Amino acid sequence: MRGNRFTYYIREGVSSIFNHGFMSFASVCIIVACLLIMGSFTLLAFNVDNIIDTMESQNELMAFVDDSLSREEAEALKTGIEAVPNVDHAVFVTRETAWDDFVDTYENPRFFEGLDASVTRDRYVVYLEDISLMEETQNRLTNDVPGIDWVRAHLKISQGFVRIRNVVTLVSIALVAVLFVISLFIMSNTIKLTTFERRDEIAIMKMVGATSTFIRWPFVVQGLILGLIGSLVSFTLEWGIYEVLVQQLLSGAGISFLTVIPFYQVSIPILIAFGVVGLGVGVIGSLLAIKNYLKV
Numbered sequence: 699m700r701g702n703r704f705t706y707y708i709r710e711g712v713s714s715i716f717n718h719g720f721m722s723f724a725s726v727c728i729i730v731a732c733l734l735i736m737g738s739f740t741l742l743a744f745n746v747d748n749i750i751d752t753m754e755s756q757n758e759l760m761a762f763v764d765d766s767l768s769r770e771e772a773e774a775l776k777t778g779i780e781a782v783p784n785v786d787h788a789v790f791v792t793r794e795t796a797w798d799d800f801v802d803t804y805e806n807p808r809f810f811e812g813l814d815a816s817v818t819r820d821r822y823v824v825y826l827e828d829i830s831l832m833e834e835t836q837n838r839l840t841n842d843v844p845g846i847d848w849v850r851a852h853l854k855i856s857q858g859f860v861r862i863r864n865v866v867t868l869v870s871i872a873l874v875a876v877l878f879v880i881s882l883f884i885m886s887n888t889i890k891l892t893t894f895e896r897r898d899e900i901a902i903m904k905m906v907g908a909t910s911t912f913i914r915w916p917f918v919v920q921g922l923i924l925g926l927i928g929s930l931v932s933f934t935l936e937w938g939i940y941e942v943l944v945q946q947l948l949s950g951a952g953i954s955f956l957t958v959i960p961f962y963q964v965s966i967p968i969l970i971a972f973g974v975v976g977l978g979v980g981v982i983g984s985l986l987a988i989k990n991y992l993k994v
């Protein structure tokens with residue numbers, strides 16, 4: 699008996715799709731359009747976050763050693779520096795190396811006649827784990843590590859990175875939420891048009907004793923199938939569009955420094971997200987569409 703019912707639900711759901719081919723096509727197109735927009739902004743957020751993470755790994759603090767310390771004492775500070783929370787690792791730079799690097803940045807060495815490495819200090823280049831904690835880490839290095847005279851930090855740059863990431867994340871979440879609601883509303887109204895043509899049939903089934911669950915399931919199956927088709931089509935299109943845009947972006951002049959996440963690295967999460975959203979929109983939209991017609 700249960701097998702017969704299941705077969706009936708599938709048969710009715712599939713036949714409803716073909717009997718209302720244009721509306722079914724419209725529903726799939728709506729799901730595809732919304733998922734493409736959601737997916738595109740999600741991929742944008744992933745890539746922006748990846749670029750910022752790359753920039754964070756290149757951002758650093760400069761911890762200058764007290765002049766009163768010997769070279770051996772200065773080198774011994776590394777353990778204490780790397781013990782500070784949020785410090786990933788530290789690299790010791792001698793004053794001679796720092797002076798040579800500084801002089802090499804200028805074309806005319808005559809600017810530095812009469813000067814030598816004694817005007818600079820031994821230092822540590824300190825790499826952080828979390829750039830948003832740069833100011834706190836700067837204070838810890840200055841106060842908690844004896845032998846560190848002062849610390850130079852690019853706080854404005856780090857704060858700018860954090861703001862960009864937060865803004866992109868918030869905009870992406872808000873946009874995905876809004877598009878989900880819009881796609882749900884449009885999907886519900888689209889399926890409602892197909893349901894309207896069967897309102898008399900539904901009323902008769904209710905009057906002869908059919909339960910609401912029995913009447914509802916074929917429409918749920920219809921929504922599931924439409925949602926699944928929309929999800930798969932969206933995923934395929936998203937993959938193709940992303941690959942084309944990445945190739946065009948990377949081939950452009952002056953932007954070869956950008957690191958773009960390959961689609962295969964995020965394909966599984968994107969496919970799962972598309973499937974969940976597509977099926978969710980299809981099922982919920984179907985349930986909302988038939989709700990009023992079950993009140994007889």
